[in-house]
Amino acid sequence: xxxxxxxxAIIIPLMGSFLTPLISILTKRYKKERIRDLFVVAITIxxxxxxxxxxxxxxxxxxxxxxxxxxxxxxxxxxxIDGLNILVALIVSGIAALVSIYSLxxxxxxxxxxxxxxxxxxxxxxxxxxxxxxxxxxxFVFFEIMSTAAYALVAFRRNWDxxxxxxxxxxxxxxxxxxxxxxxxxxxxxxxxxxxxDIAQKISIIGTNPMPLVLILILALLMTGLSIKxxxxxxxxxxxxxxxxxxxxxxxxFAAGTTTVGVYxxxxxxxxxxxxxxxxxxxxxxxxxxxxVGALMALVQRDLKRLLAYSGISQVGYILLGVGFGTAxxxxxxxxxxLNNAIYKALLFMCxxxxxxxxxxxxxxxxxxxxxxxxxxxxxxxxxALAISGVPPFNGFASKWTxxxxxxxxxxxxxxxxxxxxxxxxxAYLLKAVNAIFLGQRPKRFENVKEAPMTMLFPMMLLAxxxxxxxxxxxxxxxxVTPAYNALVNQHGYIHAVLGGI
Amino acid sequence: xxxxxxxxxxxxxxxxxxxxxxxxxxxxVIGLEILTFGIHLFLISMGYREGGIxxxxxxxxxxxxxxxxxxxxxxxxxxxxxxxxxVCVTAMLLSLAIYAYKYHKTLDMSEIRRLKG
Amino acid sequence: MAGMTIxxxxxxxxxxxxxxxxxxxxxxxxxxxxxxxFPGGVVIVAAIVMLLLGYGADAAKAKFSPxxxxxxxxxxxxxxxxTGLLGLFLGFNFxxxxxxxxxxGNLYSSGILIPLNIGVGIKVAAGLAxxxxxxxxxxxxxxx
Numbered sequence: 001x002x003x004x005x006x007x008x009a010i011i012i013p014l015m016g017s018f019l020t021p022l023i024s025i026l027t028k029r030y031k032k033e034r035i036r037d038l039f040v041v042a043i044t045i046x047x048x049x050x051x052x053x054x055x056x057x058x059x060x061x062x063x064x065x066x067x068x069x070x071x072x073x074x075x076x077x078x079x080x081i082d083g084l085n086i087l088v089a090l091i092v093s094g095i096a097a098l099v100s101i102y103s104l105x106x107x108x109x110x111x112x113x114x115x116x117x118x119x120x121x122x123x124x125x126x127x128x129x130x131x132x133x134x135x136x137x138x139x140f141v142f143f144e145i146m147s148t149a150a151y152a153l154v155a156f157r158r159n160w161d162x163x164x165x166x167x168x169x170x171x172x173x174x175x176x177x178x179x180x181x182x183x184x185x186x187x188x189x190x191x192x193x194x195x196x197x198d199i200a201q202k203i204s205i206i207g208t209n210p211m212p213l214v215l216i217l218i219l220a221l222l223m224t225g226l227s228i229k230x231x232x233x234x235x236x237x238x239x240x241x242x243x244x245x246x247x248x249x250x251x252x253x254f255a256a257g258t259t260t261v262g263v264y265x266x267x268x269x270x271x272x273x274x275x276x277x278x279x280x281x282x283x284x285x286x287x288x289x290x291x292x293v294g295a296l297m298a299l300v301q302r303d304l305k306r307l308l309a310y311s312g313i314s315q316v317g318y319i320l321l322g323v324g325f326g327t328a329x330x331x332x333x334x335x336x337x338x339l340n341n342a343i344y345k346a347l348l349f350m351c352x353x354x355x356x357x358x359x360x361x362x363x364x365x366x367x368x369x370x371x372x373x374x375x376x377x378x379x380x381x382x383x384x385a386l387a388i389s390g391v392p393p394f395n396g397f398a399s400k401w402t403x404x405x406x407x408x409x410x411x412x413x414x415x416x417x418x419x420x421x422x423x424x425x426x427x428a429y430l431l432k433a434v435n436a437i438f439l440g441q442r443p444k445r446f447e448n449v450k451e452a453p454m455t456m457l458f459p460m461m462l463l464a465x466x467x468x469x470x471x472x473x474x475x476x477x478x479x480x481v482t483p484a485y486n487a488l489v490n491q492h493g494y495i496h497a498v499l500g501g502i
Numbered sequence: 503x504x505x506x507x508x509x510x511x512x513x514x515x516x517x518x519x520x521x522x523x524x525x526x527x528x529x530x531v532i533g534l535e536i537l538t539f540g541i542h543l544f545l546i547s548m549g550y551r552e553g554g555i556x557x558x559x560x561x562x563x564x565x566x567x568x569x570x571x572x573x574x575x576x577x578x579x580x581x582x583x584x585x586x587x588x589v590c591v592t593a594m595l596l597s598l599a600i601y602a603y604k605y606h607k608t609l610d611m612s613e614i615r616r617l618k619g
Numbered sequence: 620m621a622g623m624t625i626x627x628x629x630x631x632x633x634x635x636x637x638x639x640x641x642x643x644x645x646x647x648x649x650x651x652x653x654x655x656x657f658p659g660g661v662v663i664v665a666a667i668v669m670l671l672l673g674y675g676a677d678a679a680k681a682k683f684s685p686x687x688x689x690x691x692x693x694x695x696x697x698x699x700x701x702t703g704l705l706g707l708f709l710g711f712n713f714x715x716x717x718x719x720x721x722x723x724g725n726l727y728s729s730g731i732l733i734p735l736n737i738g739v740g741i742k743v744a745a746g747l748a749x750x751x752x753x754x755x756x757x758x759x760x761x762x763x
Binding site: 137141144145148151152155158160163164166167170171174175178181182185188189194 | 514521527530534537538541544545548576577580583584587590591594595598599601602605615
C-alpha cells in the first residue's frame with residue numbers, strides 16, 4: 001500500500017474534503033465541533049508524512065513513476081515525481097499543515113466553518129495534484145480546481161471588499177486559464193499527445209533552434225496564462241485586493257502555495273517541455289520589472305496586508321531573475337529563493353493575522369506601540385522583516401547573495417545592482433511597517449491587548465526557527481535545492497524514466 | 503481553410519471584446535462564456551477526420567472500422583471536462599453578481615469599484 | 620419564489636417522471652451510448668428545476684430538501700473515490716479496471732465504468748440542485 005504513496009498524497013486530502021461536510025453536519029448536531037477541526041489537521045499532517053516518505057527515494061536520483069490504472073504512458077495518465085516536484089510538494093504540504101494548525105484559533109469568530117475547512121482541504125488536494133502529475137491536461141484540471149477554491153476562499157467573509165476582490169480575481173484568473181487551454185489545444189494539434197514526457201520528446205524532434213512560429217505562439221499563450229496566476233507585473237492588479245480581503249490564514253497559504261505552484265508550472269513548461277534555456281532574457285527583463293514595481297508600490301501603502309502583498313510580487317521578481325540568468329548558480333539561487341519566499345511570506349502573513357485577531361485593524365495609521373503588549377509577535381515579525389530584506393544571519397541573505405553572484409558571473413552586473421537597490425527599498429518599507437506597528441506611541445484603546453494565543457504562535461515560531469537555521473547553515477538549503485536543479489536541466493532523464501527505455 | 507477554425511477565432515475575439523469593453527457585470531459574464539465556447543469549438547474541431555464517422559463501436563461498426571474511419575474521441579473528452587469546470591466558475595460569478603446587486607442595487611462595474619492603488 | 624399558472628403546474632407534474640427516467644437512462648448507458656455521468660446528472664437536475672419553477676420553492680424544498688442534496692453530493696463523490704481505491708485494494712494501481720469485464724455491447728460490461736458513472740451522476744445532480752436552490756431563493760430573506 002505504501003508504494004501507492006504518490007496517488008495517496010492526492011487522494012487523502014480529496015477524500016477528506018468530501019468527508020468534511022458530513023462530519024460537520026454530525027458534529028453540529030452534537031455540539032462537538034472541535035472534532036472536525038482536529039480531523040482536518042490530522043489529514044494535512046498525514047499528507048506531509050506521505051511526502052516525507054517519498055523524499056529519500058527521489059533525492060537519491062530516482063524518478064518515481066506511478067501509472068494510474070496500469071495503463072502505459074502515453075496512453076494513460078501517470079504521476080512522475082523528480083527532484084523539482086518533491087521540493088514544491090514539500091513546501092506546499094508543510095505550509096498547509098502549519099496553516100491548518102494556525103486556523104484552529106484564528107477562525108474562531110467566523111461562522112460557516114464547515115465550508116472553510118472543505119475549501120482548505122480541496123485547495124491542498126489540488127495543489128498536490130498540480131505538483132505530482134505527469135500529464136498536461138491533468139495539470140490544467142487541477143490548476144482550475146485550485147483557482148476555483150481560491151476564488152471561493154477570497155470571498156469567504158461576505159463584506160463588500162471581499163466580493164469585489166473576488167470578482168476581480170475571478171475574471172482575470174478565468175481569462176488566464178482560457179489562454180492556457182488554448183495553448184494546450186495547439187499542442188494537441190501539433191504533437192497528438194498530452195503526456196509531458198511525450199510532448200517533450202516530440203518537440204525536441206521538431207527542433208527548437210530556430211523555433212518555428214507555431215511553437216512561439218504556444219509558448220506565448222502558456223506563459224501569458226501562467227503569469228496572470230503568479231501576478232507578474234502587467235497582470236498583478238488582482239493580488240493586493242485579494243490578499244487584503246481574504247482571511248489571513250488563507251493568505252499565508254496563497255502566498256506560499258499558489259504562487260509556488262504557479263512558478264513550478266512555468267519552470268516545467270519552459271525547461272522540461274521546451275528544453276529552452278534561451279528564454280532567459282525574457283525572464284530577466286520581466287523579473288526585474290516585477291521587482292522594481294512591487295517595491296515602489298509597497299512604499300506608499302497604508303495598510304499592512306496590501307504592503308505585504310506588493311512585497312510578495314517583488315519577491316517573485318527575484319525568483320524569475322535568478323532562474324533567468326541560466327547558469328547553475330543562478331538557477332540554484334532562484335530555487336532557493338522560492339523555498340525561502342514560502343517560509344518568510346507565510347510567517348509575515350501569520351503575524352499580520354495575529355495583529356488583526358487581537359487588535360481588529362491593520363491600518364498603519366491607527367496602530368502603534370504594540371511591542372509592550374505583544375512581545376513575541378513583535379520579535380517574530382522583525383525576524384521575518386529582516387529575512388525578507390536580505391540581512392545577514394537569515395535565509396533571505398543566503399539566497400539573495402547567490403543571485404547577486406550569479407548575476408555578476410553571467411556578465412549582467414546591471415541587474416545585480418538593480419536587485420541590491422530593491423533589497424534596500426524592501427528593508428525601508430518593512431522597517432517603516434515595524435516602526436508604525438510596534439514602536440512609537442500606543443493609542444489609549446489598545447491598553448488591554450493581549451498576546452496571540454499559543455496555537456497561533458506555534459506555527460510562527462517554527463517558521464522563524466527555519467528562517468534562522470537556513471540562514472546560519474546555507475549549505476543545508478543548497479543541499480535541499482540541488483536535486484531540484486539537477487532535475488530541471490536533465491530533460492533526457494525525465495523522458496527516459498517516464499516513457500521507459502526509448 | 504476549415505470554416506470551424508474561422509468561426510472559433512471569431513467567437514474568441516467577440517468574447518474578448520465583450521469582456522473588456524462592456525460595463526454591466528452580466529454582460530462581462532456572457533463575454534467570458536462566449537470566449538470559453540470559442541476555445542471549446544476550436545478544440546473539438548481539431549479531432550476531425552475527412553469523411554469520418556462517430557467513434558461508437560456497435561454491431562455494424564466493429565472496432566477495426568471505428569479505428570480507421572472514426573473521428574478522434576479524445577478532444578471530446580477534454581471538452582466535456584472543460585465544460586464542467588466552466589459551469590462551476592460561471593455559477594460562482596453569478597452568485598457574486600447576486601451579492602453585488604444586493605449591496606448596491608446596480609450592476610454597473612464602473613460605479614461600484616472602490617478598491618484602487 | 621411563487622409558482623406559476625395551472626398549465627405549467629400540470630405539465631411539469633406529468634413530465635417529471637419521464638425526464639427523470641431519461642436522465643437515469645443516460646447515466647446507466649454511459650459505456651454504450653454518448654453521454655455518461657455529467658449529461659445524465661444535468662438532465663436529472665432539469666427535472667427538479669421543472670418542479671421548482673412550477674410549484675414554488677417551498678413545495679420543491681419539501682420534496683428534495685437542500686440538506687438531502689448536500690449529503691447525497693458527498694456520498695456521490697465518495698462512491699467515485701472508493702471505486703478508484705478498489706483497484707488499489709485488489710493489488711493493482713489506482714483506478715484499475717479489476718472487476719471482471721463482460722462482452723462488449725451488453726449492459727453489464729466494462730468493469731468499473733458503471734459505478735463511476737453513477738457516482739458522477741449523483742454528485743452532479745445534487746451539486747447543481749444546491750447551487751440552483753441557493754440562487755433562486757437568494758432574495759427571499761429580505762421579505763421576512
